[in-house]
Amino acid sequence: MTTQPPAHSLFPPSFHRDGIARRTLLAAAVAGAVAPALTWAQGSDKPLRMVLPVSAGSGVDGVARVLGPSLGKALARPVVVENYPGAGGITGTSMIVKAPKDGSVLGMVSNNHVVNPSVFKNIPYDAVDDITPITMIGATPFVLVAHPSVAARNLRELIALAKAQPGALNYGSSGNGTILHLAAEMFVHEAQVDIKHIPYRGMGPLTADVLGGQIQMAFIAIAVAAPHVKAGALRAIGLSSSVRSPLLPDLPTMAEQGLSHYVLDGWVAVVGPAGLPKAEVERAYHGVRSAVATPEVRDALLAQGYQLQSPPPDATAAFFRSEIGRMARLVKQSGLKLD
Template sequence: MHPRRILLKSGLALAATVAAVLAAPGIGALAQGGAGKPVRLILPISAGSGVDAIARAAGPALGKAFGQPVVIENLPGAGGITGAAAVVKAQPDGSTLGLVSNNHVINPSVFRTMPFDAIKDITPISVLGSTPLVLVVNPKVPAKNVKELVALLKAKPDGYNYASSGNGTIIQLAAEMFLDEAGVSARHVPYKGTGPMMNDLIAGQVEMGVVALNAVAPHLKAGTLRAIGLCGDKRSAAAPDLPTIAEQGLPRYNVAGWFAVIGPAGMPPAEVKRVHDAFARAFTSPEVLEAMKKQGTMIDPGTPEAAASFFRSEATRYAALVKRANVKVE
């Protein structure tokens, strides 16, 4: 397949945003202790994303499992760096945690400089599960499957746009990997989060994009967006009739979204265990499992040790993918 080169914009805006977060004296002020105090759960993504839907569905169960209030806060920006920076800056007492996704380990390979070390400056607590990604198009696009979409893109090179939730995110990489596997091209239109991206997809301002299945399912049901195929290697129980992209002629294409809970570096082992056990109880409770099943999200909370190993292996994997796609920071 032909190599692809993507110029990503970082510049002074990224540096200024992250610097402001790292310098903010009030980070972590919502809760000044561990057990018995409110928990601030930071989502480094915008409202309307797949991880946001997961966190909101599990919120009540998390409060019960912790035995204390859990405040869920969206803090998007810079592909997840802004929110993760707030977690890194916080006191390591379990009062400030983050729910991160693939982007957390992708960013070091995408951005020339990072304000923190994505592996060393956090405490991995648990990889909680994964959620399917799906390639969708606006209904005005005359394609109902991979074969028809690839034919359109080949007939009109660079005549179509694809949206992403931000430069260098798993959403962009998943779309770029599809284009690379299919040997076609399209113009990239980055947005500041999944919500704005979805709005323009539905409005027809952009023609296609990759989105988490749980975030896009209502729009597929309403007919305001059309699914082309799932991005993973297996069909989803939440959409059993929707074929994968791999089974439609691109057998090497396989991308899924995962989500994990992290804390600042230096959390005491007892606090790591307390937080891990609370998340495991919440996410394996009957009501959350049922909600996740409806979303097509797979739940399998792992240990802190497994999370640490997974983060390292995923960082290596995505570094190779970023290099292959020739992703560059402008």
């Protein structure tokens, strides 16, 4: 059942089959080679507001605060990070959507942006048409971890255990409809196993309870999982991305272990309000590319398990549309009811 994992990309296999990612990323590479990141001598004393639809201390918040100083230098203006959590990201994203269309406000979103249209009945914006995608920052894998009391040391053994005891095992998630919930449901669907879902309120309490053995397994971010795995407090079963991670180099991917179609990363992207002038889009895009390329930002994000990519705005928009469709299918498979 073992298959060769595909080359790493933020984009899912179906997106690559369409050829869109290959063409647009090639265009980005050419543009980067012939036109290095722009400089903005004119600058601005007015801060760039980076609106985050998540709380301080979250993974996306950490990326924004790592990126902010270097982005400010690239754009020759200060960057102020503002957190507006609530309603699964809808509160903060609504502020991005309503922001002035002059480049003074950008936002940073994650998987929830493309999950929410399939989870909430009434969202006051369109997840693609009401924003201007700028670029992706990168993607980081999730790790399927199990408490050491679970009698399985790899994915094959876990699937065999689950099939031998239908409904007896459980997994936790960071909440109904979150990407960690869908990561687990994707596993359940592809492995054709029956495992009970126990939702939590965030990754913190989820991680605490899988460490304590109150739940048996969960998908959690690799930066959170790796220290516990190395200490022996958790057992790593499989990696969600298409290639292995330097943070846990000996851990095989889910695809390597037989679930050949399983690829799901946690990603972060920069967006602006719809109608952002082309010049401002280009300014922001090259600014982010320049900032991510600095050693301090690159090294900090790599240390968190991120694979870095900066596709151009049109590729980012196409990725959003593709992911909205993919997440809709996952939500339907999970049986999750719309709120």
